[in-house]
Amino acid sequence: MWRDGDFRRLWFGQTVSQLGEQASMVVLPLFAVLALHASAGQLGALRAVGQVPILLLSLLAGVWVDRWRTRTLMVVTDAGRALALGAAAVAGLLGVLGLPALLVVAFAVGALSVFFDVAYQTSLVRLVERDQLVRGNSALEGSRSAAQIGGPALGGALMSAFSGPIAVAAGAVFFAFSFLSIRRNSRPESIRQPSERRPPRLWRQIHEGVRFVAGDSSLRTVCLASAAFQFSFAAVMTVYLLFLPRDLHLSGTAVGLALAATGPGALLGSLLAARLPSRFGYGTVLVSAAALGDGVFLLVPALHGSPTTTSAALLTVNFAFGTFSQLVNVTVMAVRQTVTPDAMQGRAAATINFVGMGTTPLGSLLGGVLAEAWGTRVSLLVMAACMLLSPALMALSPLARLGRTLPAPPEAPVPVA
Template identity: 60%
Template sequence: MPSAPPPVRLWHDRDFRKLWAGQTASQVGEHAGRVVLPLVAVVALDAGADQVGVLRAVEQAPILLFSLLAGVWVDRWRTRTVMVLADVGRAALLAAITLSAVLGLLGMPLLLVAAFAIGVFTVFFDVAYHASLVRLVRRDQLMQANSALESSRSAAQIGGPALGGALVSLLSASTAALASAALFAVSALSLRGIRRREPVPGHGEHPTRIRREIVDGLRFVAGSPSLRAVGLASAAYQFCFAALMTVYLLFLVRTLELPGAVVGLVLAAMGPGAVLGSLLSAGLPRRFGYGVVLVSSAALADVALMCVPAVRGSGLAPVLLLMGINVVFGACSQVVNIITAVVRQAVTPVRMQGRVVATINFVGMGLMPFGSLCGGYLGEHWGLRPSLLVAAVGLALSPLVLALSPLARLGRSLPVAPEPGQGVPGPGGRNR
């Protein structure tokens, strides 16, 4: 009997390369937009801290409003279709911002509407691309595939803010939005090139109602000790990080008086750190165990950000110090992102990947709008340095949650997803 052909290696898989390229372009566009849109408000519309907080909250509000619905749709549709439509929608909206500025129609109300719509498309893209990986690669390739995608996100963190900040300085904030629009268009074209017919999990002869599927996803996450801890830690982190980043941008521009290009360079420094984190995540868990690496990386990332409020002065020294802080933060955060993503994918059946991603996004990232509003309020009434310190100290809640959870006891092997009809797996792969 002839032997089966050897499995295709990850980077020899044309469809995975298409996914990787499309996701990379989309992430660069997204990270550039995260710098460009607030700078449009600050530079072109002279917005204050409270208005920047509202803008960020409006852009993040769809996470809370649409994540659970996006999870159901992704579990019913092909992820490639969802990602392409999301990219096309974001490209059109960013182009509309530039057009409205040229026509003299751009103002805060229009910018808020565009930011909200961009946020909706981003929610659907993020849920779809996380779910697509499990449908596209084998289980033994998950760690390598996640590292590759997170490395591309790291490249986006390098290129996106730097590109956005440089274009704002060289052209204008509103014109810089076209760069993100072009990148989303490139992403859509790449993702359309995926040839493999993606298996969509079935829902039986009579599909269940959307509400029932949403409840199933919530129950699955709530019933898994590992997923529940990821969700709670994410909630603490995302709330405080949203507050911090709202103030951070104003701190760089107005307190340290850095130009747009340098602001982009400082924020982009998280990217090289994230690349380093992607490399470390491939070997550290196998040597020390997933739990130890996860908790220690989360704690070190938060300690790094606590140093930001102490930065003073002008010139090259504070810029280099901020870049060093962001490199450490980027590396440790990347390790946390990859480990939690791999654990989530490992303990979740394929048919529920979309809903589990969406539920965790809803629980964690859904708090980002409130964090942004809180950061804007603190920055306006308490001052930028005290607000940065409060937000940075609050971030310590995330590693504390992880340290008290079953995730801290994870060893060198991953847990296993339950088969249909089985219970929810614990951190060691056994059913509860």
């Protein structure tokens, strides 16, 4: 697999793209908090605007991915994100990057990321055989973990050492490198064409994808558990980005390093995901890893003391969260890709993203509202407890009974009239 030049370029492009995305996810909120003095409600709105494209565009992205080459979508979205962040950096240097402009940039980057994420999740199925999916996903998710190490640390360090516009420009540079890498892929992609002379209508294809996911017990549970987790986690992260600099008095560099600790943990989780499901069973790994990864966030609201002490504790918490959450991510992706026919890969991924990630804008807004009404510590405790609903849903579903091997995918569903 690693001898395949197209896979290597996909791996490299996805890695640097994730590095730019992770840096931007720290830079834009910190710029709003530290430079623009955004309130809790404004920070929640900024994060929600960047996440609402998931709700608006995920299903459309799934249809486009099933119709087009994934390479085309990935290079176009990388170019668009580089241009958006580049324009924001120029605006910042000119002193005209206010909160309204930041909202526009967050929405543009979020919208393009929806299409990139669905495309890259589908591209692996078109590059490797099904018996290599777990290994391939482990490699891709391992590179994403490496990006999680460098991205937040880079964003926080640049915000502390230089200025917000320089930090924003760093994200644009990484998206440009991803564009240059992925555009070199030349392998033809097998895209199943409809039997009709005309392609099916857009909403008809979306309905097929939704019906397929809703009809499969494992994928249906993934949707519900993901929605519960993402809603609660979005609220937690909004409060978290206020809690670290304002309550724990951490610098931008310390915030970036604390967030970056999820990276080495996620790298370990990716390595474990290549071995543990086949040894202990997919269901056992999913439920136990989700419970451990989500439960560790209950420790964060109790943190007090000097920045040195709290930073060390946050590194430990985020490392554990990164390990177990990445173990869940890789295992879930392998389940989804294995039980889904090739012709439905894009729409299945988009439907799960739509249901799971579509709740994040509401979660981000709720986090800002709760932080203003209850304070950061109480809000963190309540929303961290809500994260445990996700492993509870998996434990009560057929997903928990998956064994050491996954079932073969069914035939592609017959198109609806």
